[in-house]
Amino acid sequence: MLQKPRGTRDFLPDEMEARRSVEAKLREVARRWGYREVCTPEFEDLELFTMRSGAGIVEEMYVFEDKGGRKLTLRPEITASVIRMYVNEAKVAPKPIRWCYFADCFRYERPQKGRYRQFWQFGVELIGADTAPADAEVILLAADMLDATGVKYELKVGHLSFMKNLLAGLDPVSQRKVMGHLDKKDFDGLAATLGEMQEPGLARALTDLVECRDLQSAFAIAGEIAERERIEKTISLLDAAGLKYTLNFGIVRGLDYYTGFVFEAFADNLGAENQILGGGTYRLAKLFGGDDAASCGFAIGFDRVMVALGEVKQKREPIVAIVCTPEGRSRALAVARAFRKAGFRTETDLMERGIGAQVSHASKTADYAVVIGKRETESGEVTIKDLKSGEQKTVPLDEAIAGVKINGPR
């Protein structure tokens, strides 16, 4: 039998309804903050991603050549595409630009809990606002969106300038190596590496910085930082808004294109892959041939949020099954039309079953059965049966519709 490709999933209606419901909550929050949806191609020139992250990421992507010999790739993330789109289409749009997206991405990695080869991201990008209120808005929006889904998480906020300041004396290759240790909290490896570099004194400062949880201490450890005022202003805006977060100056996030604030959120109840959101401030537009617009954005790992939420009880709408005898069938269609017009999900028998078998089927798939037989056709009424309690009554159509409206799903 044919199988779906490794790391992909099929979604049955129950799961799709749950996903769409969470998606709708995210969309609604984005809408309220003024972030409007954009859409970019599912595949892009390979160069778009290698330009930014180096040739190494080719191993982690779905790369292919089209019939014209173009090197293309299924997008592994969407920020790069959005910024390319900004440079191509919207350079002169009034700033700030507030955009969001919800779309699937592809990475060729080993699947595990919360990690799939096709996965969905809900992200936002704020382009062209290089201020403390801009940074604060994006971080607050991130929290607002996660809160809307009901997921339990911890938000960590950091800023790269502290670490950059401490590492300013090292060459880029050494910086990268040191940050690798810090990202993994590998302090033994850190001390060893710095020892080799004749910089043993740095180990203590970096360890302190990574464990430090307040701004004043961080400044004390890292020394004077040019962005100090901007950082303090942003943090005070977060505090004033009552945001729940912890400061963490060990967040690295690959550094390649992040320039200032970086933040991540982690779900409490996931496995090894528990990061559900990541973002920060960055400058990518210039790399893609545009102006040097400052940007700030994040992406939510939608599938991980769904895993973290687990089996959530969905609010369900009532389902009506029309049950009829052969002589009632044509009126049954009119009755079904009336229920649908009233907004209810309404299904009729397509199997030409007997009335008993229809009720039997309805009891598994619906909340109400509306019986249209010879008697109802003659009287002009309908018999409505509550499939949970078994109670039924024969009433005018309007009354039956009103009853479903009042009582809801059973």
Added chain:
RNA sequence: GCCAGGGUGGGGUAGUUGGUUAUCCUAGAGGACUGUGGAUCCUCCGACCCGGGUUCGAAUCUCGGCCCUGGCCCCA
């Protein structure tokens, strides 16, 4: 790429010191019945992940692959 544990009808399972036609529940289809059959009874549908090996004989033992679950690496 590496490690561990798994893979039996659509879902859930029994069966593995090798031995008839692979068990049961559920779901699905059909019938009896023809206004509640949502019951009861009957029938049908449908599985040993794939391939090689050992054997008279493999779901069972063995090797390889694929896939699943979780972990490592990575995580833009």
